[in-house]
Amino acid sequence: MKRRDFFEKSIIAGGLAMPAAAFSSKGTESPAGSLPEGEEVFIEKPLAGRPHEGKVLAVIQPHCDDIAYYAAGTVAKLMHEGYTGYLIRTTNDDAAGAGDSIGERVLNNEVSNEAFAKVMGFKKVYDLGYRNHRMDEYNIQEIKGRLIFLFRLLKVDTVVSFDPWDHYEENPDHYVTARAVEAARWMAGMNTDYPEQLEVVEPHPVIERYYYARGPQIVNRIVDIGNFIDKKVEANMAVVSQGGGGRTGSLLRRRLAAEGKRLPILGNDDRTADFNYIKNFMLDQFSESIRGIPSDRKTGEKYGLEWAEKFRYFGSNDQGMTDYIRKNAISI
Template structure:
């Protein structure tokens, strides 16, 4: 995953490339006040399926980990679809070693989160803009139909100023696949193996830059789960910490919390770079911690008409 600057203070200190962490200054595009989604008692979503679809392992845990935990707690069955092979995200490992390390971390994330299964599409990291969008879309449509996906969590295909091609290419493929999976004339050969049309009804889109935020999820009850999800991405978080330390050292600076034991340094980094951000987001809406989304839900206009006028046959 391509990282941006670490803290604003590091930019002021001439460390704009310190850790290249994502989206520290996310901007909400003006619009109506967002809906606040809070935890529901019991498991009201039992029987529903979500897919977390991201180009890189750490995208979902960082931007939507609290929401993933919330949906799982409420009865969803979850799947993880990782589009790239994450070969560019490690500290001083070869490409092959990086692929293996992040593959092992992806398995750890699925286990820690309690997701049912992971699907790796294995495209080259930072190279999705050279891959046919149609190819990615067809693979996603197959999985949506196979898994009967009701809800997706992914990057916002309309997020502004996204610098990483993997992010916007994957996001556009997800958005197109969501509605095309419900069309009986799109890839009908898939029906020969028993699949049926199945459109995705709900989308939680996150972004690193400005986006239209119309839903905020209260992740106060699940923030500890989110921290564990991010920590499972060991190779990537270690890269962020060590890269930050290198940049600090080059400017004659040091952060004691990021030095010493690697596990403790990773925990400190997760708190400083991600959970403190979620705390600031939550504070804007009167919450302890929050995650912002461009949410697209099912249209209830036809559903209401059907409910009022349909007859049993």
């Protein structure tokens, strides 16, 4: 991500060459009036126990820092409540982050991706390996075919991914991945798509989707991540090769020390500096300039929550009929 790299390098170097707003996209929540008639914003609160035990979550990200940035609190919550999680990264991350050569960047980002997966507790990581910033040159049908196989193989119930209907998303890796996921998740349930796969896997549609966006989006779900904000911070600390988290806080602390200054909020050691930088600056005070979306704390504040993430959510739409049959069917 060019603009994040720019921000990170600039802040470490001691200043921004241009106002942050000049290269920051705004994550604007649509007014409630934009929701389809009869639909309201649902506040997803923490659930006791492990109600999602036995369910499978596929978390799809183009780059090693995407989920850490935008949805790690919700993913941590869902896995804490019982989901088994799998991480699918669609690119090889060869165009951004630490490293002077393609090979170095690929390796450093792969190490970050694995570290992120370990912090989050994913059961397995799948790397599809498409070239970074070039996903719009690949045939989407191939990407869909691979995702359809994985959704069937893993029997995925729920996905977390970029919103395929996001507006003003600049990165083709994000919107190509999002569109492939959305198409693959319902086609995975049909026996007419890739029927040869059915010799080894069963048709299996993915019903639940949590879609996040950097641009304007019709938000219908706010997830309370208050219990998981520290896990989200740790997830961002694991991504050291790119993004606005990683070791940015400790590097800033050292630069200030070299100038004979300190920010009390960054504490007295590297770990505290990295943790507090992410929690207070990246996810809150300077979220717009670092991540391009509003603060997680401000998102929560609107709904009386301490920290929150927002999504366009889709679930089962046949619940009404299922409930009706359960209540009204009589024995014959």
